[in-house]
Amino acid sequence: MIPAPFEYERAGSVDHAVELLAGDDAKLLAGGQSLIPVLRLRFARPATLVDVGRLDDLRYVREDGDRIAIGALTRHAELVRDPVLARHCAVIPHAAAHIGDPQVRHRGTIGGSVAHADPAGDLGTVLLTLDAELVARGPGGERTIPASEFFTGPFQTALASQEMLTEIRVPAVEAGTYLKLARRSADWATVGVAAARVDGRVQVGLTSMGMTPLRARGVEESLAGGASAADAAARTGEGTDPPGDVSASSEYRAHLAGVLVRRALEQL
Numbered sequence: 001m002i003p004a005p006f007e008y009e010r011a012g013s014v015d016h017a018v019e020l021l022a023g024d025d026a027k028l029l030a031g032g033q034s035l036i037p038v039l040r041l042r043f044a045r046p047a048t049l050v051d052v053g054r055l056d057d058l059r060y061v062r063e064d065g066d067r068i069a070i071g072a073l074t075r076h077a078e079l080v081r082d083p084v085l086a087r088h089c090a091v092i093p094h095a096a097a098h099i100g101d102p103q104v105r106h107r108g109t110i111g112g113s114v115a116h117a118d119p120a121g122d123l124g125t126v127l128l129t130l131d132a133e134l135v136a137r138g139p140g141g142e143r144t145i146p147a148s149e150f151f152t153g154p155f156q157t158a159l160a161s162q163e164m165l166t167e168i169r170v171p172a173v174e175a176g177t178y179l180k181l182a183r184r185s186a187d188w189a190t191v192g193v194a195a196a197r198v199d200g201r202v203q204v205g206l207t208s209m210g211m212t213p214l215r216a217r218g219v220e221e222s223l224a225g226g227a228s229a230a231d232a233a234a235r236t237g238e239g240t241d242p243p244g245d246v247s248a249s250s251e252y253r254a255h256l257a258g259v260l261v262r263r264a265l266e267q268l
């Protein structure tokens, strides 16, 4: 389908983008890999698209004290081959490498991915698992949102309509992995599992096991108490609400998540 008519504005800076967002019913366009399909289906009909895709100063990965700072416009393919992430936070490139196909990875951005907040999205789960901080700029200035407060529902986040995500901050991790099972190559996760060792603790997150990315708190608790990977993985289902759909039944997802959690823990 053809999108409903919209005005197009190209932002020259973050401040300019925030200014343009103040207009009636405006929406940011980054890599377009989620928004364009949504427009074509007419699920969204913004009056104005504010294109931030050329703000190259938001495409970076750098060490910043004890954190790693990632610009919101950094593309999935750039995450995959980044040397700082490879050395200090390989769970991010590992997950990014599983996203869609090369075309999607060369256009899609980490900021767009988490702002879109698809419950089947891979990077949101990784950021939640790492207790990332998300930096947003709005008309009132900058604020930092913990990942635990960012995802408020399916396709919903704590971002206000006039805010733009500018940076994501993650800790360096000692080890990390992302396992994903999809029905077809380049597809969204039937279930995805992120696991990382952060400051000696193991943190685990789940994709497609509820309406938002989830932490597997029962698994984490068991591991902290000295349980084996298999015993801890038996608590994967706690606090989850796996959907049933054309890809998998709810029961299959629950079983699969336990298997993937055990495998992920064995890899750490």
Ligand SMILES: Cc1cc2nc3c(=O)[nH]c(=O)nc-3n(C[C@H](O)[C@H](O)[C@H](O)COP(=O)(O)OP(=O)(O)OC[C@H]3O[C@@H](n4cnc5c(N)ncnc54)[C@H](O)[C@@H]3O)c2cc1C
Pocket: 027, 028, 029, 030, 031, 032, 033, 034, 035, 036, 037, 072, 073, 098, 099, 100, 101, 104, 107, 108, 109, 110, 111, 112, 113, 114, 115, 116, 120, 121, 122, 123, 159, 163, 164, 165, 166, 186, 187, 188, 189
């Ligand atoms: C064929 C296909 C397969 C895919 N497979 C996967 C997959 O396996 N796993 C996965 O996780 N994803 C998958 N995706 C989605 C992909 O990761 C997108 O790149 C991502 O979801 C959105 O990033 P984007 O930069 O393209 O954002 P856009 O599509 O430009 O924007 C998405 C939303 O985020 C908002 N937004 C964008 N940037 C910002 C910002 N900086 N601040 C605030 N709001 C912002 C936009 O207004 C819009 O609402 C797939 C997409 C396609 C088309």
